[in-house]
Amino acid sequence: MTDHSLPFRDPQLPFARRTDDLLRRLTLDERIAMLHQFAPPVERLGLGAFRTGQEALHGVAWMGTATVFPQAVGLGATWNDELVRRIGEAVGNEVRAKRAEDDRVGLNVWAPTVNLLRHPLWGRSEEGYAEDPALTSAIAVAYTRGLRGDDPRYWRTAPVLKHWLAHNNETDRDTASSSVRPRVLHEYDLRAFRDAVRAGAVAGVMPAYNLVNGRPNHVSPLLDQQLRRWTEQSLVVCSDAGAPSNLVDSEHYFDTHEEATAAALKAGVDSFTDHGQDSAVMTGRIRDALAKGLIDESDIDTAVRRLLALRFSLGEFDPDLDPYAGAADFDTAEHRALAQEAAEQAVVLLKNDGLLPLAPEAGRTVAVVGLLADACKLDWYSGTLLHRSSPLDGLRERYGAENVVFAEGADRVRLKCADGWLQVPDADGEADTARGAEGALDPALLAGRTDLPPLTCGERATELALVDWGGGVLTLRTAEGRYLSVADDGYVRASADEPGGWVVQETFRLEAVEAVGGPKGLAGHDRGHRLLHVGTGGYVTVAADGVKVADAGERVSAALGTVFDVEVTERGEDAVARAAAAADTVIVVAGNDPHINGRETEDRATLDLPPQQERLWRAAHTANPRTVLVLTSAYPYAVTEAAATLPALLWTAHGGQAAGTALARVLAGDVSPAGRLPQTWYASDADLPDLLDYDIIGSRQTYLYFEGTPLYPFGHGLTYSDFTYSAPSAARERDVIRVSLTVTNTGAADADEVAQLYARAVEPADDLPLRKLIGHRRVHLAAGAGERLEFLVPVTELGHWDVAHGRWTVEPGLYELRAGASSADIRGTATVVVEGEPSGPRAVLERGIEAADYDEQRHTVIVDRSKTDGDAVSPAGECGELLFRRCDFGEGARAVTVSAAGQGSVMVTVEGRSVDLAVPGGEGPYDVRTHEAELTVRGVHDVRVALRGGVRLAHLAFVPGKESS
Structure with missing residues (x-):
């Protein structure tokens, strides 16, 4: 029976005091159990079960029917913060409504995804909002505010941002490392998370599968050094599914799971999503880490305190006071209208x-x-x-x-083999039983079904619709709309309403083989084809008991697949x-x-x-x-x-x-x-850098730096009306710049216009962006109407991360503010002068040079200096180069000291003088040692560094001493 007299049950007390009271009442085992995604109930204290994680990217996902809004990238394309806030509110209400029906629905929602759409070949581009950090931040703030709700004490839902950090590739996503220089980190990737966290509507983040600068995100020091310093609010860090195990199993970053779990907990991970609903494995690792002294109880308590704070904010312990606890509805008329508006x-x-x-x-x-x-x-x-x-x-x-x-x-085809034509047997009406109220087949009922008869070969041919989705990946569908699919038993059936699932079982490839006789086949070739099932990697085979794919041990052998003639009855x-x-x-x-x-x-x-x-x-x-x-x-x-x-x-x-x-x-x-457009549309693949090249500055990526001519630029979009822009005015008001302009609908149709404001330094230095979004506004204007728009732009928006001094800097000088309908369609400009002292050259005698703080690089990659903190730079091949501009040696330096690990050499060149320092290697990649050589120089000069072999350069220092004559 619940004891309501306990302090943690007292709604008059602050959440912090209630959290501390509840924490001290929990046993060690109860606290450890709370660190898994599926936390069990604590019945003696009246606590229910709790799970972190409910997908809600553009509607409630994975929990049955719900209002389905446009994909996240589509929400980004609206450029409408207020609309997205209303969508967040609707999704949050539907989460609450679903929760009232099904306690499996969680109120800690894993949304939105704020990874920037840096590279258009990234498979998960649909999940992000934009390639630009300012637009992404604005949309993310709006969506999370809607999800969170307006009550000052209780939260409608608790949003968690995905995926921390610099995650834009699915290829080798759990083993690839994103090399992210400090400028890109501070100006680009962190920005997308920072603004939403500072806005106060975010409950936490989820680390990404990848590594950043050689270190897995799940043990990233940036969780403490950046994320948790942006706000005084408690933030929960939820691991991605299976990622804690990846630290050992695929990444081999730690030798044991106990070490990995301890490191993740100490780095700031609070909730471990691993091994599904079976918490025993992860809680066992935590207990073992505790027993071995890798963590102590305070590490456990820190994480549990954050999780309890989250639960208090969601009103779990105050159901009578929680303004969102009442029954809510989903699929309302308002939500349907909102989905259409979006x-x-x-x-x-x-x-x-x-x-x-x-x-x-x-x-x-x-x-x-x-x-x-x-x-x-x-x-x-x-x-x-x-x-x-x-x-x-x-x-x-x-x-x-x-x-x-x-x-x-779609192409209409029939497949013939030696035993006859491929055919789909009648399902004896069973497919009809799976039809929903509106006649659509329910994929949850059809995909993976084994009760339908498998395909056979016989005298009667079934005509199939063949769609090639690119790269030779195709689907085959019956006239009734049922896709050929493969179930767990390996048989091919017409049993799916749509392709889907974690491993798609509805995709195939046709592989041409030598001619076997018969009619002309696909594309007019007198050749047969084997049919490869993509999901299993097995070839389709006709057997006496039906059509199936080869067993796991036989999948590598194409000879086991049946050869089909592909007869095209009609080309699409x-x-x-x-x-x-x-x-x-x-x-x-x-x-x-x-x-x-x-x-x-x-x-x-x-x-x-x-x-x-x-x-x-x-x-x-x-x-x-x-x-x-x-x-x-x-x-x-x-x-x-x-x-x-x-x-x-x-x-x-x-x-x-x-x-x-x-x-x-x-x-x-x-x-x-x-x-x-929330992304640049490039004209060809030739415009793209390598997918794993995260240096948007050096490789001139995104609209910020792209120097070519895109097919369609960032921010592009036309209307059925015409709009004029007045000349913008700009005035400095202490720490902000007030920009004003009037937009007028001069066309015959009522329409929306998206006014966009960009900035650039008139005399840019240090590879500043060619253009940078600093404001946007979507407005609806009747034909002939105009509206005065004002943008308040913080002066800091004109700045950049100064690697020479390790701080955010706004360089003095003239800046151009450009208003228009896209990043390329500029209708008017204004200028503003920013005063102040320039940042000046690097004071290398006092601070030295961090290797990762380069201005330019060639053929290098940033790696981890240690498992817990710091960066180093290593050659990406046999040799790499670094450039550090404007290094001030004052009255003179007499020697250079390099701090490096690994084995190779470091050549330092200043003012035409070079010294080559051998790094003989130590006891592993983290054994950083110092090596010194004579190098006399004075004044301000560029420093060039050449790295060879497996060296891992962490730091350069210069020993003061006047240059000899």
């Missing part, structure tokens, strides 16, 4: 030669074609749809079903051309399936649109020049030829439950599009 605002009009808007009128017919024309795609972090609106649905509703012609454009481009020729205007809907070729665990290989989809828009345009291309995707494409050829292009992220309705309203002109 989908409409996320649409970006990339190009329009006057074809749009396409208002419905008598006799007008519209062909909607393409592989996503009748699709409403979900991603890994979506909830289950209560409502579905594909482009075809939306266009039929808006233009009238009788005026809409449809052709998907032919169907598209017929539909296009029969219509007034064609809407081609292309893009990606969020579970295929770019998602969590898988990066993209190219910016190119898949060849099958290229053929479709070309066939449509040949048949009908009035062709619009709509790209519905989680990331950018390099559609250079389409942009040059077609009269109109649009892009939208997968827009959730109202995507089709929203698109139709934009096409028809009911809504003027005003979404803006």
